[in-house]
Amino acid sequence: NGIRDSYCRSRPVAERVEIAITKFRKNRKFTDERNRIFSSYLAYGGIQSGQKSFQGGGLSNGGVDENGEPDFAAVEAGVDLVEEPDDGSQIDFTNVVTTFLSQHFLKYSGWVTMGYHQEAPVVISAFLKYFLTRDVLPEYETDLRAAVEVAEKAKIELPCCKVVNMALPSRFDKACMLLFQRSWSGFFEGGAWQQSAAVETLGMDLEFAERIVQSVLKSNNNVNNNSEPVSWKSITSDSRRFMDLEVVEVNIPQGRQETPTQGSSVLPTDSFEAADAENIIDSMIDRAIKESTDSTTLASGQDSQEKKDGVDVTSGGEQSWPVPTFARVILAELEQDPVSGELLPLDQRLKVQCYFEVEAAKALLKGMRVESGVTTLTNGVSYLDQSSVYPTFYLEADEYEGECEDSDYD
Template sequence: MFGAEYVVDGPLTKAEADIEEALYALSKPFAQRMETCIQRYKARRKFDAFRINIFNSYLRLGGVQTGQKQYSGGIDPKKMDDLDAEQIGLLAATDFITFNDNGGDDAQEYDVDFAFVVRGFLSYKVPYGLGIRKVPELEMACQVVRNFLNYVIYHNVCPEYIDNIKEAIELCNLAEKELVLCIHVSNLLPGSWNMACSTIYGGSYAGIFDPEATWDDTDRSLMAGLDPKMAKELILVGLNRRGTPEQIARGLDRKLTEFKHFLSLEVLEVVMPGPSPPLPENADMALPDNKYFRNTQALGYLKVTPWVAEEPFKEDQLNVEDRLRGLEIIIWLEKICLQYCFPGMHVEAKVHQFDDGLIFIDSVTGVLCSFFMRLEYPKEDKDKDGDFSD
């Protein structure tokens, strides 16, 4: 049996251990053992609606369908006496694997890869396919999958895949940390300084300022834009905090180049702000005491590079322009956002460049974890997923 880190149930009695040894004997096909495992796991758990929807969605992505087994015909009460407990359990099962690993001419080719399924499920399907964006629910999704995988190990269901299952569990642990960080970053981007540049230099925030906005509400303020006067002051604050002498001297007198790209970016390095330099003696900046100016005075940066999401079953995916491959880009960002960033994180954004080489994020469409993998799955499978709305 395995170590305490995989224990999800109490100790087995000798009789229970003997039963499981027979149920999960390596002489039985993998699909049969997993179907039995899922049936017994569900029977021993009390699921609320959210957890069972998460679990069933995870199983479907791994090739497990829910419903009466095709051609089984249900259970005939007249024949019950002729069946043992395992046979009755197999007939009564409602979760079954949709591939045949019994060999023969009709056997379907199918790779068993627990880590692959977990990677696609937690990095893509949970936050994007199912639209789960709340921190407690993201954490719970990771915990549901991890608990099941620990059960599979503890009950020795498929020891031939033990290393792969342990890899999948490590992905659950990583996802529980990174998905939460990605949500925080997503709620804070593009950041005060980048938003100010977008406002003044014809980006996506230009011309949308709503003077009736409540500025203490982050979501509201992002939608309502920045006061152009405040945006200009924010740009100057950022330049004085992080710019070169030449950039500071130019101030607002700058132009955009034709470098305007929607890019997927991978974070290479997170550099937190150091002590703020003093303002120039001739600077006329009576800075308002609001969150935008407080944040922009603590300005560090991200070092990023263009990145292409891995998509399964496709080759030659790298479609970034040749001149952008390997390019390292510096994005100025406030400490309030940088504290949640990490190397390997991915940001899907539109970036603009000034004629002096300074680059800012104009808009953000996604913040992705380090092991992100975009999936394609049939619409009918997506339609079967439970309701995860409020």
């Protein structure tokens, strides 16, 4: 059998991987986007790719075997070079997939469009499944199956991360920065033209910022059963800290939580550019809620705010800019025991109470990683800046040796 001969255990691991990569490329339709993702993933894992791979070259004269696969002679002309580790390190598919999708892709690849967030886990999952179905590396089957699980999880979580990151900072965060940070309030110290430009840039003026913060303070009082009226002017801010956090609780205001139906659409994988972006984002949120287990889906609908359709109805009058509704989110600092190095129990870690846009909060999952500047107000509420959200399976590589050559694509 041609396939079995190609992947015979008598062949070195590196040789079998080279053959599998070439066959995988040859028999699949690769868009430019998928080519970039796949080549970047291979380079991250230590596999060199040449230009012929992008053009499907190196195999045109080899023909196919009885199974429709390229014959071995042609495969040997492939341009993907795999070298077995010579420093004693072990091949680790799970570690490479996890660090690539959770850290490298989001921090260093430079790919910011939703299409890449959708396609990356799809391409990588298909590649790993190819190794399993073709029995390329039976000695690594357990590792490959674990890597596939990570890639499958990323199909849901990477688009969710994109949804949340696009909505940060929230309008509440921006309002707090305007009211409590001198550097932001300076936007409105110039003339009328400068102030108009500031409103266009920030999406609000000082009066709207005041109404947003006042509305959240009132909502926070309701949550804490505090009937004492509070004014934002009586609140001050503490010093800012940059923190590593995880999502532990999300409360969607009552009347704003949506339950997806069994027929909810799935993530598109081929034609993002031709589809409506807003509908795609909605379907991604729906899928994340539908496919997450009860233990990881957080939208609880516990908080109540005196609002209707996102408009503050307690102000007593019409407003040109309706005050939005926000979801209360609790984050916990990722504190480690100084002796054991283990993560401290949740009840022993510092909690941060902040507010996200409702649509973004629907895409948050328990355990998602948040890196952010955090400023806590004297009433216990915090606002975020320079924030980034990462998947629940976030893992940093032991050693980062530089960006892949495709990092300039967007």
